[in-house]
Amino acid sequence: MSEIIEGVRHIDKEELHELLHSPEHRSIIVVDVREPHEYIAGHIPTLPLVPMNEIAAYADQMDKEREYVFVCRSGYRSLQVSKYFQHLGFPHITNYLGGMLEWDKEIVTGPEKIIEDFSPEQLER
Numbered sequence: 001m002s003e004i005i006e007g008v009r010h011i012d013k014e015e016l017h018e019l020l021h022s023p024e025h026r027s028i029i030v031v032d033v034r035e036p037h038e039y040i041a042g043h044i045p046t047l048p049l050v051p052m053n054e055i056a057a058y059a060d061q062m063d064k065e066r067e068y069v070f071v072c073r074s075g076y077r078s079l080q081v082s083k084y085f086q087h088l089g090f091p092h093i094t095n096y097l098g099g100m101l102e103w104d105k106e107i108v109t110g111p112e113k114i115i116e117d118f119s120p121e122q123l124e125r
Helices: 011-021 034-041 051-060 076-087
Strands: 004-007 008-011 029-032 068-071 093-097
Touching: 008 011, 011 029, 011 068, 011 076, 051 076, 068 076, 076 093
Parallel strands: 008 093, 029 068, 068 093
Antiparallel strands: 004 008
């Protein structure tokens, strides 16, 4: 069940799983903000990686009207990213509560979608 923590909407693993597998939520952008070595070791299939220390540089290229969900290892870094994007005026920001530590659904390994030369289209699922 979604809840507001520190002014940010949070969703749990069941809500994230439903969002990722529901055609009506296809327009929601879900981004992993961990480090590349963490992502390669295991990540949610199809999610792009834009590390926390890089994502701020791309904020001006991201559509403020889209909905974004941020994911990390525990939910802490993604919360910081969520708060930053809210501060920039992005109104539709959600954090995945619990992060990969809580995720008990499918994961894949390898560099599936590590974004190096950013373009907003690369965030699409």
